[in-house]
Amino acid sequence: MNESQKIEEFWDNAFKGVAPMKLTHEDVKMGEPLESWIGEYGPSAQKIVDFGCGEGSVLLDAALICPASVCLGFDASGNAVAFAEGSAKKSGLKNVSFKVGRIEALRSLPSESVGLFICSNFLDVIPFKNALEYAIEIERLLEKGGHLILKVNFLIDEGIRKRIGGATNGKGEIHIGGVFRSNNRPDKDWIEAFKGLIFRKRAEFQRLPKGPFDRLFLFQKDDRE
Numbered sequence: 001m002n003e004s005q006k007i008e009e010f011w012d013n014a015f016k017g018v019a020p021m022k023l024t025h026e027d028v029k030m031g032e033p034l035e036s037w038i039g040e041y042g043p044s045a046q047k048i049v050d051f052g053c054g055e056g057s058v059l060l061d062a063a064l065i066c067p068a069s070v071c072l073g074f075d076a077s078g079n080a081v082a083f084a085e086g087s088a089k090k091s092g093l094k095n096v097s098f099k100v101g102r103i104e105a106l107r108s109l110p111s112e113s114v115g116l117f118i119c120s121n122f123l124d125v126i127p128f129k130n131a132l133e134y135a136i137e138i139e140r141l142l143e144k145g146g147h148l149i150l151k152v153n154f155l156i157d158e159g160i161r162k163r164i165g166g167a168t169n170g171k172g173e174i175h176i177g178g179v180f181r182s183n184n185r186p187d188k189d190w191i192e193a194f195k196g197l198i199f200r201k202r203a204e205f206q207r208l209p210k211g212p213f214d215r216l217f218l219f220q221k222d223d224r225e
């Protein structure tokens with residue numbers, strides 16, 4: 001099994017055995033400022049794509065905030081997609097669908113066809129060289145003037161690394177139990193990864209009630225020719 005397959009297997013197991021459920025906006029409402037960013041940049045997008053969507057909460061939230069947008073989620077995990085797709089159906093949401101997909105799924109979409117791209121805690125849980133391949137596709141897919149909301153986990157310092165039992169290698173990457181878990185890059189590397197887009201702003205996002213803050217970045221594709 002190669003590294004990507006091991007990562008996919010880890011996450012697929014994490015989503016095992018969760019039965020789809022009827023969800024309300026309250027159930028999937030994101031914390032601030034992610035909720036406001038979706039509200040600001042989502043409704044004008046005809047198509048919203050969430051890649052590495054997991055069990056789909058962020059995109060289900062977007063589908064509720066943006067009823068006129070077509071929302072499409074991709075993830076390598078069959079278990080995550082089954083939960084997200086089943087929950088969308090049970091919740092009566094008709095503007096959102098989820099598919100099992102890897103980078104080829106993005107490569108098959110037409111250029112400049114996505115108004116809002118969401119990528120939450122995905123690009124930092126795969127090797128950075130792979131993340132850069134996704135960055136190329138995301139830049140290609142965004143419409144002129146379209147937005148990317150990128151969320152990555154908090155930076156793992158030495159104290160956190162030891163607490164979570166992470167092993168580091170010469171490249172600063174973190175493995176736990178032999179599985180790649182974080183490329184652990186500082187902000188400047190994420191801003192540089194999307195150098196074809198305009199970096200608009202950065203914010204902190206409290207995902208864990210008492211934990212360090214995740215990092216949110218907003219990028220926009222230039223709307224000039």
Ligand SMILES: C[S@@+](CC[C@H](N)C(=O)[O-])C[C@H]1O[C@@H](n2cnc3c(N)ncnc32)[C@H](O)[C@@H]1O
Pocket residue numbers: 004007008011012051052053054055056058074075076077080101102103119120121122125126
């Ligand atoms: C940390 S979870 C994030 C899930 C969700 N976006 C969120 O914010 O809660 C990382 C997700 O990336 C997915 N993933 C890992 N490797 C992938 C790949 N090569 N292609 C697509 N999805 C992948 C996993 O299945 C998992 O759902």
